[in-house]
Amino acid sequence: MFKKITIQTDERGLHFRKGSYVKLLQPGTYRFLPFSEETVTLLNITKPFAVQGKDLKLFLQDEKLVQELDVIQVHDHEYVLHYEDGKFAALLAAGSYAFWNILKKHTYIRVDIRNPELPAEIDSAVLPKLIGSYQAFDVGNHESGVLFYNNVMQRELGPGKYYFWKGPVAVAVKTVDLRQQQMDMTGQEMMTEDKVTLRLNFVCQYRILNPLRALQIKSFEEQMYIQLQLILREYVGTLKLDDLLKMKQEIAAFVLSRLNEKSQEYGVQFLSAGVKDIILPGDIKDIMNTVLLAEKKAQANLITRREETASTRSLLNTARLMDENQTLYRLKELEFLEKICEKIGTISLGGGGNLLEQLNSLLGEKGASG
Template structure:
């Protein structure tokens, strides 16, 4: 009895004789003798073309089959993005693949993973479906990034997100902060021209202008710190302590000007610089405090003498005026009398004369005594 096999629409049959592929069968009904050494495998054209235990090349001699297949070869250095009817279907790793073009239209995007950066043809929308095949690097808005493949510098990256294939090339990113930065020098010992050792706290602000140049310098911040040290030692060593303290406001301007001469070398722009503190040794500080105290006492004595001289001169001028003008003398007496009266709580009278007569007598007698003398 013949064996009946029906191939429905959307499917195809693969005829094998004695284990070898012969040809493709279209939809329809086929009968096989139970004694025939042949077999028909029915496959779904909605699925990728794949036969268990059979290599794809065993079917490529059938021209009829080849016309209904889209065959893609993925090399070892490639990934292939597979699209069905314009929609992303999946990523193909190295190997050979075949897809039926009966029900769907297939398209492929080949990417060379030896160039790790994802090409523009890859829509970011499909990235969630590529998890595990790529990694993301991000450069913040205040940063500049420098891209390396296998530790070889490639290019500078602007702020943004970047995607790279996981492949033979090791991708790394170095970032440089473009914001204003501050370098503090704390407790740095310096020696003046007259061999006085002092400690200096200094600060400067700068911004990176050439990230590639900065990364080309080993221990960048340390080298700027050393450069700042040398400039300060040069300046401090050229002044005696008294001159240095008198002109300390000029230190910042000198240092900033010298640092700005090095901007091209370091790839930065020095914005400002300033002295925070000058710390003297304890014995020098005590001596300076003693000198300062003596100067202030001398100034105070000078002011006191000047005021005493002015007061004496004023008294002498007043006395001359009073000698020359009896009315003025009389007014001065009344002024003193007013002041005396302010201090008197009560007044006792003796004799029969009035208070005014007694006061006139007192002042008149005193005036007469002074005239006779």
């Protein structure tokens, strides 16, 4: 009895004698002596070529076998994306691979991961199948990104999503916010020219224009804060307290001008600045309140005297006109009489005659006595 082996259409056989590879067997039926040391390993040609316990190089001497295989060598610094009939099949890391080229068409994209950025020809739909092999970075619409390879700055990145291979090159993306930002200085103690110590609350708005420059400065925000502090100390130290309180707007204009002299150095544009509060020591505040109260009292007294003088002058002018014009005097009497009548309910007059005659008589007697 012979030992019969049948190889199907979608299979290939590898003939071994005493454990050593002999040749490739095509589909068909093969017979071997029952006690011979001939063995056949069957491989499915729809799957990658692999023989357990055997290195691929042992089979590459067979030219007929090699004609039916795609042999791929992937170096340490490479990835190979393997596609079968146009569909992604696998990501091949460093090593040797072989695929049967009989039933399926195999294509490959070879990438050098020493250049970490994923090439444009890799469809984003494939990325979920590559998880663990790449890393992604997001740059927001209001941000600018700066790309680093092994801590060396490469270029600026606009808004978007970026993908990089995990490999020998360490990749980092640092983002910079390009929106308007605010720097607050709160409770900063300063001394005026007349040795008054006060606390100042100051605010400044700015926008980063040069992200690369901003990232080159260590402790970027802290350095700008110190610069603002120095400018304020310089300005406040040249003014007396009274002048400082009168010139709050001038402080903002001066500081903004000086900051913009440093704008290129920091890669920013300073937009606005202003004093929020000037906080005085308690004793100085009490003194200023006392002075303010005295000033207000003096102003009130001055206004009262002016009103009294104006009233007296008005009375004097009225009296002079009435003395010179009897008709005006008579009209004034009637005005006062009208006001008296508004205040009383009834008027009783004695003697004969009607009411109008008695009033005329009363006014006439008063005018004569006057």
